[in-house]
Amino acid sequence: MVTYFPSNMAVGEQALKQQFTFSLLPSKVFAFTQDRQTTEFFMKWSMLGRISAQAFTFDQLFHPYRKHDFVSDFFRDPNVISNLKVIDPLELWKPFERDVASVNVEIIPCTKVSMDIFDPLYNSGILHPNGHIVKCLHEHYTDFDELKKMLLIEDSENYEIISLENRVEFLFRLFKHICLGGELCQYEDVIGPYIETTRLIYKDLVSVRKDPDTKEITVVSTVLKVTACDQSGLCYPSRTREEQNFVYLIVDPLKRHVHVLYHSFGVGLFKT
Known part of the structure; x- marks a missing residue:
């Protein structure tokens, strides 16, 4: 509106x-703006x-x-x-x-107060058991993988492993932004940096109470x-x-x- x-x-x-x-x-x-490792990831992405x-x-x-x-x-x-x-x-x-x-x-x-929203990534064929992202062929992008398919292609087989309700959550949106990066993004081969960076930013920005x-x-x-x-x-x-x-x-x-x-x-x- x-x-x-x-x-x-x-x-x-x-x-x-x-x-x-x-x-x-x-x-x-x-x-997250002061963390050295996060800064290095931002440079890479x-x-x-x-x-x-x-x-x-x-x-x-x-x-x-x-x-x-x-x-x-x-x-x-x-x-x-x-x-x-x-x-x-x-x-x-x-x-x-x-x-x-x-x-x-x-x-x-x-509404999320934990990273459980990402648990389905680990048993869906998107990741290998060691956390490496499964690669796949793509006619336009040589570095395309199953994670990007899940994020971007609505008719992909893994799109709905994250429920539609969870895909609209700020936590997931933040994760998607981090994964897609900037114009000359060098993508990760493992999921860990994406998850950890998302967690740090989310924790920094969002307030909770007990x-x-x-x-x-x-x-x-x-x-x-x-x-x-x-x-x-x-x-x-x-x-x-x-x-x-x-x-x-x-x-x-x-x-x-x-x-x-x-x-x-x-x-x-x-x-x-």
Whole structure:
């Protein structure tokens, strides 16, 4: 669903709603961006310098039904506009600094608190017993394998070993993004790096809590997949539509923090 920002005639009506305001959390450090092994994987997968995470705080109670207000206010907030990092057409990092005309917001299911979702990969013919990914012939790609078939080809025999319900989960989407990588991705022969990197990023971005009585752990974050348009069309996360150009806002309603996971598809960079 697309939300358009109000015209001048509608400003009075919009003003009746409390707007969200945001502030950058410059001291927030995401562990996966500092981990040396993860950095080496990002370099290998052509994602180094093209994937980033930032944190902002906000001032109002957040409820998922207000997702469009939240995202619209996010892209109008001067602290966001001046601090949100993007890669420009010249492959340079710079502040967002654009006038957004409309936003598209999709709530992404996020309920997983373990990596059990990936267990079917180990007994389906996608992996050898030692964790190596089974190779297969492909008319266009010499390095195609059973994992990519499962991720990309809906009529492949292994597509539904991960249920459709689980395929829409943020954890699985994150795994798919990691596996597909950037423009010059050097793919892994074993599954381990993909699983471990997904786990680190997910743990870094998503908030959970434990029920003091039942001891059950549940996710408290709401995950929003977003795009934004200016008067010329799509402007965020990129001017071009590509599955590996993505942005997720991961909202913690208790801490009133929002984490921004951003990736711009292309050849790996070495500066952010």
